[in-house]
Amino acid sequence: MYYVYILLMSNKKFYIGYTSNLKRRITEHRSGGNKTTKKFLPVKLIFYECYLNKDDATRREGYFKTSKGKTALRIMLTKTLENN
DSSP, X not given: OEEEEEEEOTXXXXXXEEESOHHHHHHHHHTTOSXXXXXXXXXXXXXXXXXXXXXXXXXXXXXXXXXXXXXXXXXXXXXXXXXX
16 A cells, blocks of 8 residues: 655645555654654644555645645645644
8 A cells, every 4th residue: 555645744834745654654754754844843644545556646646746736635624724
């Protein structure tokens, strides 16, 4: 399985990534093992999707990194973002 995941960083911005091992990857982020998110700890996992195919996951990750994709995320996660 491949996972596309969205973290909410302490600066209220999204970190968007994909991985084949979600639990390990989130642990890396939370422990400061990622250069990008290390400066914005704590991070919170607010969304993920899983895919059988790596290409599908990377395509979805790419979409979420676009302006249109980020807008879609903000609409999908309206209540989650209000509470954080």
